[in-house]
Amino acid sequence: MAQQRVLIILLNYRTPEMTLQSAEAALRELDDLPGELLIIDNGSGDSSYTQIRRAAEARGWLDGNKVRVIASPVNGGFGAGMNIGFKTGLADGSTPAFYFLLNSDAFVQGSTIRTLRDFLLERPGAGLAGSFVRGTDGAPHRTAFRFPSIAGEFEASVRTGLFTRLLKPWVVAMEMPQAEVQVDWTAGASLMIRREAVEAVGGFDETFFLYFEETDLCRRAARAGWRTHYVPASEVEHIGSASTGMKGWQRTPAYWFDSRLHYFIMTHGRAYAAAATLARMCGSLLYGLRRLIQNKPQADPPYFLRDLCRHSLRALLAPGRASPNETRLPSPLAKEQK
Template sequence: MASAKVLCVLLNYRTPHMTLRAAEAALADLASIGGELVIVDNASGDGSPEIFREAVSARGWDAGGRVRVIASPVNGGFGAGNNIGMRAGMSDGSAPDYLYLLNSDAFPDPGSIAALRDHLEAHPDAGFACSHIRGEDDAPHTTAFRFPSIAGEFEGAARLGVISRALAHARVPLLDLDTTRAVDWSAGASMMIRRAMIDAIGGFDERFFLYFEETDLCLRAARAGWSCWYVVQSRVVHIGSGSTGMKTAARMPRYWYDSRRHYFIKNHGRAYAACALLAHLAGGVIHRARCALPGARPQDPAHFLRDLIAHAATAYRPKSETRP
């Protein structure tokens, strides 16, 4: 039987040299399984496609269609860019069996991609296999989660021991995972997806510009009977926020609030979304009351609750008032 075909999709936005570093790491790991790679530039406007084409040619990566470069005319966000790559198919026109999404600031250890493929091969009902992620300092990142819920919103915003213990079943982050296991969803920094599942349920919802798109895709998959797995044998170094600048951002960007609201309304309805918002605000008030004690500081970005309330208020204005 022929080996399963893997297509790696590497999305770039204004980080061409880091993306090439990620491509080099991915290609070294793909060599053992014969996969291909497509680099999608998300309308960076900084000459990235030309940099990629020159580097691909100079390094001989284009031999046999091993690496291709696609320039998107618009920046539709994370999901839209990855959808372009997933639709590209293999260089011979055939469809891949698996689609491997890798962030431009993520670098797989040897054997990591094969470990994800092997897990999906061994579990026919699995739609996703995702890697153990760590930082450049070797500290593990939290990338496996439960689906968001009203109780989870309250627990996550309150960050108070007694509440967290009472709502442990709803806590969204899954901490200190040291074994391969099924999870609700995982971050898309290093995620292998079964192509047959995407054919059945569709790709990313492109109404999410950034954030919550993986959550939504995994929820749609779960509702269709597909599982998501966290595979500890697959290990990847991730810098984090290499393209978005979120590490240094003083406030959460509007698209985060847009994505959060769209996720809850789309998947649970407006009433549930409103209750989730109120739960988050109530938890946030508890957190800030606790932080009023000497030596304590809020853990949210600046003006987070104020921005969350202001964003929610736009949902009740006429459309003509919510757009410039």
């Protein structure tokens, strides 16, 4: 039915071959599912757009507007790229009933897209639904989360079983749910969103370049009355950080700190943001002490605590100096995309 059509939005940033693999997996579902695939090259600045378009044309994907390939002239980040997809809509100019956000390094398995769409169709109050995600090695990735908080920041940085047990209600990464469950937020690697939920919140906040944008979207959706669910019956295989290189960070990039701070300020205010940062610092210091005494491994990228302190003090004490948008582009950060 037309009112049940899905627009799959697949964002590419300098991973054309991987994007084509992800698109191919998604298109297998569109054989018997009403919808379209929109591939957006997010300002790669290389030959990605040309490669993807030529490959899509050679495979006959562009026939009948089932697949479209467009390009953004700039890389405004993950949320900005997805907002382009929201605004573009379907090929006939209409608006889909659902948007399915898919990472270029995520590959749907089985009936993932239909499962998420049907889940939302059957639950009028549910606005967003995310998948069970596993790595290419079969290891599950945690994608069911609670909203960040002061207690959650401390627990995440102190990395101690005692505090994890004491602060369990605030631990951001939930234990892997075995069945469908309502969550605070879930990852955007495979995320189905009802059109009305997108309209209620106006899409992603483009102040976030990378990271925390899904967290913010789910929180604003919750405030507008839309629930977020984790649906393990839908599954994707995910490489993870293929474009950002997060796993090999030698230094945490400025945009991560920008996004984290923006989230806390917009959600709770500057005083709360300062307290959350202090909690993270205290947890990191305690873990650093454990490293000295117990020979614990390094958990954060080099200079993380120093960079956190410097960034937070500069942003909180001189809030008018620059916003995350102003410090973001142009810079080497534009080379990285989720």
